Structure formats: structure tokens, C-alpha cells
Amino acid sequence: MSKRRESELAAAVRRATDVDVAECYQCGKCTAGCPMARWMDLGPNQVMRLVQVGDEAAEGRLLESTAIWVCAGCLVCTQRCPKELDPAAVMDALCERSYEAGKVSRERKRILAFHEAFLKVVEKTGRMSEAALVSLYKLKSRDFFSDVALAPAMLRRGKLRLLPQIIRGRKDVRRIFRACRGGATR
Amino acid sequence: MKTVGYYPGCSLAGSGRELDLSVRAVSEAAGVALREIEDWNCCGATSAHNLNHDLAVALPYRVLALAEAQGLREVLAPCAACFSRLKGTAVRLGRSGELAERMREIVGLAYRGTVGILNVVEYTSRLLKDGLQGKLTAPLGGMKVAAYYGCLLSRGEGIVENEDHENPSGMAAAIRAAGGEPVEWNFATECCGGGLSLPLTDAVVDLVGAILADARAAGAEAIVVGCPMCHSNLDMRQRTIRARGRGPGDMPVVYLTELVGLAAGLPAKALGLDRHFVDAMRLAERTP
Numbered sequence: 001m002s003k004r005r006e007s008e009l010a011a012a013v014r015r016a017t018d019v020d021v022a023e024c025y026q027c028g029k030c031t032a033g034c035p036m037a038r039w040m041d042l043g044p045n046q047v048m049r050l051v052q053v054g055d056e057a058a059e060g061r062l063l064e065s066t067a068i069w070v071c072a073g074c075l076v077c078t079q080r081c082p083k084e085l086d087p088a089a090v091m092d093a094l095c096e097r098s099y100e101a102g103k104v105s106r107e108r109k110r111i112l113a114f115h116e117a118f119l120k121v122v123e124k125t126g127r128m129s130e131a132a133l134v135s136l137y138k139l140k141s142r143d144f145f146s147d148v149a150l151a152p153a154m155l156r157r158g159k160l161r162l163l164p165q166i167i168r169g170r171k172d173v174r175r176i177f178r179a180c181r182g183g184a185t186r
Numbered sequence: 187m188k189t190v191g192y193y194p195g196c197s198l199a200g201s202g203r204e205l206d207l208s209v210r211a212v213s214e215a216a217g218v219a220l221r222e223i224e225d226w227n228c229c230g231a232t233s234a235h236n237l238n239h240d241l242a243v244a245l246p247y248r249v250l251a252l253a254e255a256q257g258l259r260e261v262l263a264p265c266a267a268c269f270s271r272l273k274g275t276a277v278r279l280g281r282s283g284e285l286a287e288r289m290r291e292i293v294g295l296a297y298r299g300t301v302g303i304l305n306v307v308e309y310t311s312r313l314l315k316d317g318l319q320g321k322l323t324a325p326l327g328g329m330k331v332a333a334y335y336g337c338l339l340s341r342g343e344g345i346v347e348n349e350d351h352e353n354p355s356g357m358a359a360a361i362r363a364a365g366g367e368p369v370e371w372n373f374a375t376e377c378c379g380g381g382l383s384l385p386l387t388d389a390v391v392d393l394v395g396a397i398l399a400d401a402r403a404a405g406a407e408a409i410v411v412g413c414p415m416c417h418s419n420l421d422m423r424q425r426t427i428r429a430r431g432r433g434p435g436d437m438p439v440v441y442l443t444e445l446v447g448l449a450a451g452l453p454a455k456a457l458g459l460d461r462h463f464v465d466a467m468r469l470a471e472r473t474p
């Protein structure tokens with residue numbers, strides 16, 4: 001590898017994911033195969049490029065992008081990368097950084113609302129329960145009216161459990177959440 | 187009776203109910219006892235790995251540690267997402283002693299790395315090979331189906347093993363063993379949008395619309411899946427697809443274990459086939 005200076009952002013991404021973004025040579029195969037590219041403001045290869053650049057402007061663009069939240073984690077990019085890099089893991093690391101910096105794209109707040117609702121239910125009970133998840137998500141996202149017709153149809157088919165699943169070790173799970181939150185800013 | 191550990195995962199108590207019912211029914215028919223991990227917790231799914239990388243490993247770590255302490259050497263995780271999180275964690279722990287040590291501190295339980303994780307395709311294929319195939323009293327009579335692997339039964343380095351990641355074949359082989367005929371199609375490993383069903387419905391409808399259209403064009407009578415997220419996106423979202431004029435919305439979507447259960451002559455309702463949004467009971471009428 002030629003002489004280069006690694007940006008603070010690239011170093012943080014490398015620590016979180018073991019991916020050295022400098023190795024990306026911008027072939028674009030990740031973006032060509034990405035099923036979500038249509039809904040992204042930056043293609044996965046552009047995300048990799050901006051991490052390479054890594055200055056303040058590039059980081060701001062990344063942390064406020066919709067792309068990192070729209071990534072479905074399908075792993076096509078990671079599977080096909082000729083340099084065996086892991087763009088999907090880079091997306092995750094950027095989501096976490098964006099979340100901690102409070103820079104989540106306004107346009108994609110609903111996705112964050114979903115993840116927050118999901119983790120809140122798991123933190124409280126130890127397991128995800130769909131009824132609790134959906135009601136909490138609707139409160140957080142203020143997306144009250146979509147899919148309301150699905151609930152009675154799911155109930156009729158015995159596919160919507162109204163009572164939460166609560167485990168005995170929920171206190172252990174809460175402790176794990178606390179420890180991981182402490183570690184997240186490490 | 188052979189015993190295998192069982193991690194149903196959260197969805198199988200709700201929207202993924204048929205996967206739980208059919209996995210249990212097929213196991214019983216094959217003479218395998220499933221032993222559920224006591225007091226298991228959620229694997230964290232996409233939400234944990236998007237928001238907190240430690241949590242994304244710590245939650246599956248607790249499950250692995252419990253399974254080991256309860257004497258389980260192998261655990262079936264029928265949900266493809268749970269499978270990917272559990273096995274992905276096991277793989278990462280195996281690669282990094284430092285990570286394993288940090289997780290032991292965070293979770294407060296020891297894990298020596300002795301638990302193997304099976305996905306539903308590996309498990310079903312093994313049941314068939316270990317004697318279930320000889321007990322199939324109602325083979326599928328050449329039923330044409332599209333084997334849909336989606337993302338997490340086809341991709342994941344070191345996680346999905348013994349498969350060609352671009353052209354997996356395990357599910358198709360199990361379908362053939364049950365007397366079905368897998369069609370040639372283009373969308374076997376395309377993403378359905380996964381966990382974005384609620385917060386980004388438009389994208390999911392678009393992806394699912396294309397998957398359904400290709401299965402239909404290939405002459406499939408049904409799509410076969412091995413993941414509750416794929417299932418709810420492909421099955422439940424057909425209402426929206428019909429409403430938006432993106433297709434007729436009448437493609438049955440069944441779990442691999444439901445299909446194999448039918449071939450084993452198990453009652454359709456016991457497998458959960460009456461619980462789908464798009465009628466799947468008609469598939470039961472196709473078998474003798």
C-alpha cells in the first residue's frame with residue numbers, strides 16, 4: 001500500500017469493522033448489485049469513497065445520508081466485492097455514528113423509529129413482540145394509519161400475539177443493554 | 187430419539203407461526219425431538235446491528251452461552267435472520283479471542299464455542315437424508331415451485347456453508363426429494379426488503395412485486411421460503427401489490443417445512459397452511 005494518511009473517520013470505521021476503505025478502487029460492483037440503490041441518496045461505492053476522503057464535509061454528508069439507513073443488510077455488496085471488503089458492515093458503523101452524533105436523516109426518521117421501538121421492547125422484556133413493536137413504532141414515527149387493516153387479518157389467522165413475551169432473565173438483558181451503551185462511545 | 191436444540195426466535199410466536207408449527211410437525215414425523223433453549227432472548231436482528239455493534243454480538247452471545255450451559259451441541263434457528271445473527275456471532279467469536287473476552291464480561295456468562303447452528307434448509311435436508319424421505323407418503327407429484335433463498339440463506343461468509351452464494355441449491359434439492367419440481371428463475375437470491383416492511387413499505391412492495399412476477403413467469407405454483415421476514419413480505423404484502431395494480435396477488439408462499447410436511451402426509455392445518463394471507467390450502471389438494 002502506498003503512503004497515505006488515514007482520516008479519523010476511516011480509522012474509526014476500520015476499528016469497528018476491520019475494513020480498510022483505502023483498498024476500495026471504486027469499481028462500483030456493490031452499487032450495481034444493490035437492491036436498495038434506487039432509494040439511496042449515495043450508492044454504496046460513493047459511501048466507501050466518502051469514507052476514504054474522510055474530511056469534515058464528507059463525514060457530514062455520510063452521517064446525514066439516507067443511504068446508510070436504507071441499506072437492508074442483504075450482503076450482496078459484501079458477497080461480490082472483488083477486494084473482499086465489507087460495505088454492509090461499513091454502512092452499519094456509519095449508522096451507529098450517525099445515531100450517536102444525532103445526525104440521522106430527517107427523511108429516514110421512520111427507519112430509526114422502527115429500530116428504537118424494536119430495541120426498547122427487547123430491552124424491557126428480553127424478546128420482540130410484534131404487537132408492542134408496532135404500537136410503539138406508530139407512536140414514535142407518528143405513522144398511525146398505514147397497515148391498520150393488517151392487524152385484524154393477522155389476529156384472525158392467529159398470527160398476532162397481543163401479550164408480550166417476557167423472559168425470566170430480562171434483568172440480565174437490561175444489564176447487557178446498559179453495558180453496551182456504555183461501550184458504544186468507547 | 188435424537189435431540190436437537192431449538193431457537194424459535196421472536197417472530198415464530200406471531201407472524202411466523204406456520205414456520206414454528208411446521209418445523210415441530212416435520213421433526214416429530216422424522217423422530218427428532220426439539221429442545222427449546224430455556225429463557226432465550228431476542229438476537230437483536232437488524233435493529234441491533236444498525237444501532238450498536240456491541241449489542242449486536244452480546245444478545246446472540248447470551249443465547250449461545252445458554253445453549254452451551256444447557257448441554258446443547260446443535261441448535262436449529264429456523265428464522266434466517268436469527269440464524270445469520272447467531273452463527274455470525276459464533277464465527278466472529280471464533281476469530282477473535284479479544285471479542286470473546288469482552289463479551290464474557292458484558293454478558294457475564296462463559297461460552298467456549300461448542301454450539302453448532304443450523305438453518306432450516308440444512309436441518310430439513312438432514313431430516314430427509316436421515317430417513318424422512320422414506321416416510322414421504324404423499325410426494326408432491328411434480329408441483330412446480332420457486333425456491334426462494336433471499337439474502338440470509340444464500341449470503342454470509344463462513345455463515346452459509348456448503349452453498350454457492352450466487353447459485354445456492356440446498357432448498358431445491360430438498361424440494362426435489364419431496365417430489366416437487368423447482369423452476370428455473372432469476373430472483374432466488376434477490377432481497378425482499380427484509381425489516382424495512384413498515385418504515386419503507388414502498389421499497390418492499392417494489393422488490394416483492396418483481397420477485398412475484400418472475401416466479402409467475404417461470405411457471406411456479408408457489409414460492410418456497412425459509413425466513414419469516416421473507417414470508418410476511420411476500421405473503422402479506424400481496425394485498426398492497428394487488429391494490430396498486432402490480433400483480434394479481436394470488437401466489438401462495440409456503441415454508442420449506444410446510445411443503446415437506448405435506449409430502450409426509452401431515453394435515454395441512456397442523457402445518458399452518460390455513461393461516462396464510464394468500465390461500466395455500468389449495469396446495470394440499472394437489473397431493474394424493
